[in-house]
Amino acid sequence: MKNGFRTLVLLLICGFAAGFCNGLLGAGGGILLVLSLGALFGKTAANGRRFFTTALIVMLPLSALSVRHYAAAGFSLPANPWPFVGAAAGGVAGALLLGRLSAHALRRVFAAVILLSGVLLWR
Amino acid sequence: MALNSPLTVLVFALFALLSGMGVGSAGLPVLYLTWVLRYPQFEAQGLNLLCFIAAAGASLTVHLRRTPPLYAVALLLLAAGLPGAWFGTRLTAVLPAVWLRRLFGAFLVLTGLVGLLAPKRTDKSQKKNAF
Numbered sequence: 001m002k003n004g005f006r007t008l009v010l011l012l013i014c015g016f017a018a019g020f021c022n023g024l025l026g027a028g029g030g031i032l033l034v035l036s037l038g039a040l041f042g043k044t045a046a047n048g049r050r051f052f053t054t055a056l057i058v059m060l061p062l063s064a065l066s067v068r069h070y071a072a073a074g075f076s077l078p079a080n081p082w083p084f085v086g087a088a089a090g091g092v093a094g095a096l097l098l099g100r101l102s103a104h105a106l107r108r109v110f111a112a113v114i115l116l117s118g119v120l121l122w123r
Numbered sequence: 124m125a126l127n128s129p130l131t132v133l134v135f136a137l138f139a140l141l142s143g144m145g146v147g148s149a150g151l152p153v154l155y156l157t158w159v160l161r162y163p164q165f166e167a168q169g170l171n172l173l174c175f176i177a178a179a180g181a182s183l184t185v186h187l188r189r190t191p192p193l194y195a196v197a198l199l200l201l202a203a204g205l206p207g208a209w210f211g212t213r214l215t216a217v218l219p220a221v222w223l224r225r226l227f228g229a230f231l232v233l234t235g236l237v238g239l240l241a242p243k244r245t246d247k248s249q250k251k252n253a254f
Contacts, residue, residue, distance in 0.1 A: 011196060015203030022204075023211020024218075025227050026168025027150025027175070031234055033200060037193075052145050054192040056179045058200045062208045063172045063179070069212035075169035080127040083135040083170075084177035090136035091178030094143020095185035111238025117154050118231025 010040060015058070022059060023066045030055045049099070126160065126170070139178035143185075148175075153227065164223045165215065 014036040022029030033055035034048070041047060071077060125131070134155050138148040152174050156167035215223060 008199065011199045012203040015200035016207035018200065019204030019207025019209075020211040021207075021230070022172070023208040023213075024215050025150065025211075025223075025230050026153060026171045026215075027148075027227075028230050028234065029204070030175075030179075031237070035237065037196070048145070049186075049190040050193060053183070053186045053190045054197050054200075056183050056186060057192045058197050058204060060176060060179050060183070061201060062204045063176050065205060065208045066212050067169060067172045067176070069209065069216075070165070070169040070172065073165075073212070073216035075166060078126055078170065078173070082127055082132050084173055086132035086136035087139040087174045087177040088181035090139030091143040091180075091182035092185060093136075094140040094145075094178075095182035096143075097140070098144050098186075099189075108239060111235045113235075114151065114231050114238065115235025117151070118228045118233075118235055120228075 007040060010036075014040075018055075018059070019062045022062055023069065026066070026070075029062060030059045033058060131155075131160070135174050139174065139182075142175070142178050143182040148178075150227065150231070154231075157224075164220050164227065168215065168223075168227075 014033060018029035018032045018036075021027075021032055034051045037051040037054065038048065041051075067075070067077075135152060138152050138155075142148040150168075150171055152171045153164070153167045156162040156170055157164055162170065218226075
């Protein structure tokens, strides 16, 4: 019971942090949730996929809410839909490839690129 | 180059592909938009959110058929995430652009380190009674 309450509180903190990060930076809530769920419930390949789907289903409405607030603060919604049509097509293709390709090596290369980009932003 | 150029469509599709595969795009469209297309940080973040909504919404149609989410957990996370998103967006609207850029840089460094240092997931490491 005590452990259940602790998990509940940690989940609420993780949810708040993910929403805050996504609202503040326009990104990052999803990875925060996947990492948090992994730490709370255990990291396995099968769990990872469930955490990933859970994070997506949470981040979708949170991102929509953030866009609404961004628009109220002056962000102008683009009239051209094509980049987002491309994103939707890429998202479906990526989902179909998930589990068929080993994403581990790709993730390492990608992480190095992200790390370098982050350092460059501090110049 | 503009948002409607074929290269931008391709770049968004590529980042979404990585995101759909679970590698994560980690807001890299923001870097493309600020460095290549010279968008202000705030505008770029808004466009990144739209890119995520398109990619995640479309990929969920596939993911949900294969892997059911943890609905109760998702509800809790969402309930706490809504006020979090509200505070985050309020703060981003008042923060100076240079700080927003640096915070984003710090986030990328952290994400990169986590990605580099994270062990490979295997089913052998499964915790008992995970759910």
